[in-house]
Amino acid sequence: MDHHNAETSLPGSRIPQAWQNRDKPAAANAKHKRILDVCDRVPDLETLVQAATSSDGLMNDEVRRKAWPVLLGYTPPTGTDRVAWQNLPLHKDEHQVRLDVDRSFIYYPKGESDAQLDRRRSELSAVITQVLRTYPMLSYFQGFHDIVQVFLLVLGVDDAAAAVSHLSLLRIRDFMLPSLSPSLAHLRLLPSILQAADAELCKHLSETQPFFALGAVLTLYAHEIQEYGDIARLFDFLLAHGAVVSVYFFAVIILSRREELFEIPADEPEMLHSILSKLPKPLNLEAMVAQTMTLYIGFPPERLPFRSWAKISPFSVLKTTRGDFRQQSLSEGIELFEQQVATSATPTSKKTSNFTPPVHTPFPSPLLCPTTNHSHPPPLSDFNDPSHPSSKFPPSSQPISSSSALQSKRYLWTLSFYAQFFDVDTSAVLHRCFSALIPRRPFLDVLDGNPDLYGPFWIATTVVFILFLTGTISQYLASHHDKAFVYNFKLLSGAAGLVYGYTAFVPVALWAALKWFGSSGATLGERDSGISLTECWALYGYANVIWIPVALISWSPIAVLNYVFVAVGFAVSAGFLTRNLWPVVSVTEAKVSRVLVIGVVGLHAGLAIAIKFLFFAAGPAAKEIKGDAPPADGTGESMVRALMGM
Numbered sequence: 001m002d003h004h005n006a007e008t009s010l011p012g013s014r015i016p017q018a019w020q021n022r023d024k025p026a027a028a029n030a031k032h033k034r035i036l037d038v039c040d041r042v043p044d045l046e047t048l049v050q051a052a053t054s055s056d057g058l059m060n061d062e063v064r065r066k067a068w069p070v071l072l073g074y075t076p077p078t079g080t081d082r083v084a085w086q087n088l089p090l091h092k093d094e095h096q097v098r099l100d101v102d103r104s105f106i107y108y109p110k111g112e113s114d115a116q117l118d119r120r121r122s123e124l125s126a127v128i129t130q131v132l133r134t135y136p137m138l139s140y141f142q143g144f145h146d147i148v149q150v151f152l153l154v155l156g157v158d159d160a161a162a163a164v165s166h167l168s169l170l171r172i173r174d175f176m177l178p179s180l181s182p183s184l185a186h187l188r189l190l191p192s193i194l195q196a197a198d199a200e201l202c203k204h205l206s207e208t209q210p211f212f213a214l215g216a217v218l219t220l221y222a223h224e225i226q227e228y229g230d231i232a233r234l235f236d237f238l239l240a241h242g243a244v245v246s247v248y249f250f251a252v253i254i255l256s257r258r259e260e261l262f263e264i265p266a267d268e269p270e271m272l273h274s275i276l277s278k279l280p281k282p283l284n285l286e287a288m289v290a291q292t293m294t295l296y297i298g299f300p301p302e303r304l305p306f307r308s309w310a311k312i313s314p315f316s317v318l319k320t321t322r323g324d325f326r327q328q329s330l331s332e333g334i335e336l337f338e339q340q341v342a343t344s345a346t347p348t349s350k351k352t353s354n355f356t357p358p359v360h361t362p363f364p365s366p367l368l369c370p371t372t373n374h375s376h377p378p379p380l381s382d383f384n385d386p387s388h389p390s391s392k393f394p395p396s397s398q399p400i401s402s403s404s405a406l407q408s409k410r411y412l413w414t415l416s417f418y419a420q421f422f423d424v425d426t427s428a429v430l431h432r433c434f435s436a437l438i439p440r441r442p443f444l445d446v447l448d449g450n451p452d453l454y455g456p457f458w459i460a461t462t463v464v465f466i467l468f469l470t471g472t473i474s475q476y477l478a479s480h481h482d483k484a485f486v487y488n489f490k491l492l493s494g495a496a497g498l499v500y501g502y503t504a505f506v507p508v509a510l511w512a513a514l515k516w517f518g519s520s521g522a523t524l525g526e527r528d529s530g531i532s533l534t535e536c537w538a539l540y541g542y543a544n545v546i547w548i549p550v551a552l553i554s555w556s557p558i559a560v561l562n563y564v565f566v567a568v569g570f571a572v573s574a575g576f577l578t579r580n581l582w583p584v585v586s587v588t589e590a591k592v593s594r595v596l597v598i599g600v601v602g603l604h605a606g607l608a609i610a611i612k613f614l615f616f617a618a619g620p621a622a623k624e625i626k627g628d629a630p631p632a633d634g635t636g637e638s639m640v641r642a643l644m645g646m
Contacts, residue, residue, distance in 0.1 A: 032059055039066035045326065049240040053293060055286050057236030064154045064232065071239040072166045073326030076159050091132035093140035100145045101125045108228035109153070123157040124149050130161045131168060137337060138168055138176040143215065146222035147172070150231055169333030170325070171243055173317050175218050177340055185312055186217050186247050192304035193251040197295055201258055208269040212276035213250045220246060224279045237289050242321035244301055249292045253279060256288065302445065307583075311449045315340040421534060424452040433459070436542040436576055443542065443580045444535060451534040456541015460499050463547045467495040470555040471615030474562075477555070494614055502607050503544060507536035510581075513596060517588045531584045539580055543573045547611065554616045562616040570608035574601055 035051050035058060038044045048067050051058060058064050069076050091097075101121050105112075112120075128148050132138055147167070151160045174182035187210040194202040216224045220238055225231040238246055254261070257280060264271050301309040301318070312318050315336050320328070432455055435446045471491045511533045531539075550569035554562050577600055585593045585600075 028056065028059065031056075032063060035059075035063050035067060039063075039070060043070040045070065052236040052240035053289065057233040057289075061154050061232070064236065065156075065159070067236075068151075068154065068163060068239060069159075071326075072163055073170070073328065074162060074166050077162050085130040085133050088133040089136065091129065091136055091140070093132060094129060096142075097125060097128050097132070097140060097145070100142060101128070104145050104149050107226040120149075120152070124152055127152055127157060127160045127164060131164050134161075135165065135169065135334070137334070137341075139178050141175055141218065143219035143223045144176075146219045150222050150228075150235060153228065154232060154235075165330060166333075169330055169337065170328050171239075171317055171321060172220070173333060173337055173340070174243075177337070179341070182313065182316055182340060183214070183218065185316060186243075186318065187211065187213055188311070189244070189247045189301070189304065189308050189318075190251055190254070192306045192308035193248060193295070193299065194254060195305045196299040196303075197251065198255060198258065201255065201261065204262060204266045205254075205272060207266055208272040208276070212273045213247075215277070216250055216279065217246055221249075221279075225283065230283065230285055233285060234289075237292075241296075242325065243317040244321070245292060245296060247318075248296045249288065252288050252291045252295055255291075255295075256280065256284075302441075307442075307444055310445045310447065313340060313343060314448055314450070315343065421451075421453040424450065424454050428452075429455040429458075432538075432542055433545045436545050437572070439576060439579065442583070443539060443576070444531065447535060447538060451532065451538035453534070453537055453541070456503060456538055456544070459541055459544050459548070460503050463544050463551060464492070464495040464499050466548060466551040467499070467611065467615050468492040470551050471495070473555040474616050491615065498607070498610055498614070499544065499547075502603075503537070503540050506603055507540045508533065510596070510600065511536045513599075514584060514588070517592050517596075531581075539577065543576050546572045546576075551611075551615070562612065566608055566612045566616065569611075570605060574604045577601075577604060 031051065031054075035048065038047050048070055052067070052071065058067050101124050104124055105117050105120050109120075124145060128140070128145060131148075132140060148160065148164050151163050151167070154160075155163055168176055174186065177183075190210045190213060191202060191205075194205065221234055222231055225234065234249075238249075254276065257275070260275065261272065264275065266272075301322075314320075320336055429452070432443075432446055432452075435441075435443060468491050472487060475488060475491075476485055511531070514531065546569050550565050554565040556562060578597060581600060582597065585596045587593075588596070
């Protein structure tokens with residue numbers, strides 16, 4: 001150990017002892033002892049989370065060395081468990097790692113000699129290289145070294161690699177993918193959080209793109225906070241909670257600057273970006289941690305407006321760190337990584353020199369109406385320098401106006417274009433069917449940003465055949481049995497035309513109306529707000545599931561029962577549609593939204609009436625062997641049959 005500096009270090013620590021032995025009152029000493037006792041016994045995760053969230057967090061690095069592995073969900077490796085990584089193949093980003101490491105340890109530790117700092121940089125390079133060689137699928141990004149240096153200072157060179165491996169695969173995996181899209185998904189939650197907490201401020205920032213938060217969120221604030229004690233304390237808090245809490249923390253920073261932001265006109269996004277891209281100083285860390293938890297509990301991700309949470313990939317760390325995520329293993333992290341790569345945008349190289357800044361959808365207005373995209377965003381900070389070989393921005397000169405611009409290209413004449421709408425398993429379809437019959441939360445949230453056409457197609461097909469079967473039974477029971485019964489196959493074609501036509505074309509008309517009146521910024525499969533065409537098809541398709549049990553029990557010759565059964569089917573499905581469409585429709589003008597809802601209910605009533613009179617009329621409808629079919633039993637049935645060509 002180098003004793004050049006007067007400050008000595010604790011055994012096994014790389015942090016000067018003077019930083020860790022601050023005078024602590026009795027309550028702090030009791031907290032310190034309690035946390036160590038918890039870590040030494042069977043770790044009590046709830047106690048650690050509470051301690052990391054409470055004032056002063058985990059207090060010092062002696063506690064952190066024991067608590068951080070528990071919060072990250074792993075057991076520190078012993079000497080026999082350590083991996084010999086030096087002989088592993090080189091990682092493609094090692095050259096960039098060396099360049100970034102040379103710029104590390106700028107703000108802390110303080111007062112060290114050049115020789116000490118060189119040794120720290122050598123250790124930092126070793127930790128990063130070990131992680132990248134061990135998990136070569138990870139893509140290094142500028143600022144990753146800022147995160148790792150904090151772990152190195154807290155845990156030491158021997159134990160940092162295990163912690164960083166778990167962090168990389170299970171907590172910041174979105175940032176280490178080859179694609180830009182998962183990283184941007186974190187930023188897209190900011191407008192929704194602000195809208196929930198302060199709609200006026202969200203509106204004021206509606207012309208400002210949330211790129212200002214990228215540097216802080218991407219590095220867990222390690223690139224922005226210059227005091228070691230502050231960043232270590234903030235890491236206590238962030239490691240104790242899911243990945244989404246980091247975004248809530250930045251929202252609190254924005255909310256804390258409310259007065260300052262309102263002094264700048266909303267039509268000066270460059271100035272707003274400049275202010276928001278730098279953290280306020282001094283940073284009242286303890287107050288902001290407490291406010292973050294208040295905001296997070298008051299407006300959890302599932303309840304955020306703009307349906308922003310439903311748009312997040314189920315494989316994103318934003319969702320996989322919700323719940324009991326500390327049980328996840330590194331192998332599960334690798335599987336999630338591969339699933340994200342398979343389902344995210346076309347991999348975007350982070351090595352680019354010729355760069356045109358991307359355009360990202362600005363903060364949505366309170367009415368969810370997409371604002372006009374700017375030709376260029378405000379200037380990015382040095383951290384986001386796109387000329388940097390590990391910049392997170394794409395080399396494309398095409399503007400990114402929505403997530404659809406990041407999708408891999410699929411053409412109409414390729415199977416992959418249609419396969420994306422059938423990417424769902426049986427359990428998911430059954431869950432969605434159950435949610436349509438017994439709704440417990442908005443169905444668009446059940447779809448979770450992955451609407452499918454597999455379920456709607458087979459539901460419609462099942463309804464068609466059951467309607468034909470039970471309609472035939474109903475006609476048989478109502479026919480004269482002194483003559484042979486003839487199957488009316490027009491029922492089959494009529495059922496197919498009615499159900500397939502309604503399910504296919506009514507959603508298109510509704511989606512077009514929503515798009516026309518400003519409620520949807522949709523494309524074929526993605527949208528910035530509102531509802532996509534695929535979601536419209538899925539919504540109407542799963543609404544048909546109620547007609548399966550209705551058709552199975554509506555063949556009775558008792559007309560009153562048939563009316564009751566069909567009325568129940570109409571009430572359930574119409575209620576399902578209006579309940580899920582209203583949040584989207586209501587953002588249009590009041591008169592337009594009323595007309596659209598009346599149109600949805602009216603067309604659905606027409607479907608129910610057609611089903612009743614075409615298939616369950618409970619009157620003589622079957623053709624006889626000779627002659628024409630008997631007259632219909634009512635004017636309504638005659639009109640419906642005439643319209644359907646039956």
